[in-house]
Amino acid sequence: MDFLLGLFSRVTANEEVARLLFLGAIGLSTVLAVVALILLMMGLQDPVQRRLALIKRGHLGNTAGQEAPGNLQLLLERVGQRFGSAESAQKSVTQTLLMHAGYRSSSAVQMYWAVRLMLPLLLIGIALLALPMIPKVSLIMGLLLVFLVAGIGWLVPALYVAKRKQLRQGRLRAAFPDALDLMVVCVESGLALPTTIERVAEEMSVGQVDLAEELALVNAQIRAGISSTEALKQLAVRTGLDDIQGLVSLLAQSIRFGTSVAETLRIYADEFRDRRTQAAEEMGAKIGTKLVFPLIFCLWPSFFLVAIGPAMIGVLRAFG
Structure with missing residues (x-):
């Protein structure tokens, strides 16, 4: 709290204005978070909406051999449907990528976009909580750190799916x-x-x-x-x-x-x-080229140190 208030004070150069801005930001963020959670949970707890979501997924109530998804999974799917890409071409590319990675579920695309959208928000919240623990950080560095964390949260799911596709x-x-x-x-x-x-x-x-x-x-x-x-x-x-x-x-x-x-x-x-x-x-023929960089950065410095090191020591002693 004191850390964020100090950042606002540095920007506005007025403690009263900074305090008002700080309280307004906290109030607005709290109201938006509560409203979003209420809307999402109301849609999930409504029996009609939940039944429609289960029928859309193919879970027909008490059908044997089928396990109904939990509230968290339905929540992620709903977020993905709200904020996922609406372009059919982009959706087709994402669906193909997930299919190659082994995710063939009908809700895989929605879950993927939900994770890509919610993970950066979660990491931003963690970064804002961890900023007061970092000593002597400026406002610009704090913003850069927050943007860096958000970028990492956006890229990690895509990198994970691409790696899983490659391994599979x-x-x-x-x-x-x-x-x-x-x-x-x-x-x-x-x-x-x-x-x-x-x-x-x-x-x-x-x-x-x-x-x-x-x-x-x-x-x-x-x-x-x-x-x-x-x-x-x-x-x-x-x-x-x-x-x-x-x-x-x-x-x-x-x-x-x-x-x-x-x-x-x-x-x-x-x-x-x-x-x-x-x-x-072909892979065997590439080994010679790939060994150039380890030779340059690992072996040659040691070789020059052993070969030229004693001579350089003698020269330094002679002209000492």
Whole structure:
């Protein structure tokens, strides 16, 4: 309190005006916070509004096997719906990003925008409480710190989702060769493509959970009446991997022209192994360039210190 009052006094150069501004800011912020909480909680506690929100999410009351979301989750979804991006293109990009990261819920976009909006406000409040503990901080430095904290709160969810997407795609890319080999074995043994996908999903459910879930979802879509080609295209869209997109294109052509699916899978498996070998060779060729910076900043200073250090000491002693 005294710290913030001192900041206002420095700006206005008048203690009475600073006190009035300080009290007005506290009163206005308190009223706005209370009104916002009341409006949000009234919308959640209203039985009609809550029922509509649950029906929109797909939770139909006491349906077995479904767990209704809590008030906090509904609150975040409502905030995301109020303040989220209204542009369909931006929403589509965000939905694709969350889908690649593994968030396929219907409310994932709303939750994402709610967290991106509320986390900076929470960090700003923490920063304002922590400012009085920092000695000799000016008004400009305090404002810069608050803006820095708000920027960090805005960027952290996006960085987290991007990192999660990268890790998940890495796991899918690493598990894809094993799945491809299993598919080749199953198809050559006489199994149909849907049965092959189901068997591969069962075999990989222990070690590679992400790919097993995606393949199980493909199998469920095929059983629901979606064609194999369309289900595989949706798999490529959900994962965002070029390798799976290439496999889908080859399988679509094989199904369309009536060629052997087993031969198509075997050819693609060989091509995929060649691409993986080329990627490993490319990474190995980059090692020499990447070692330049550690050599310059870590090894060469020590080398010059050992090689030239004694001579420099002798010169300093001679001309001392």
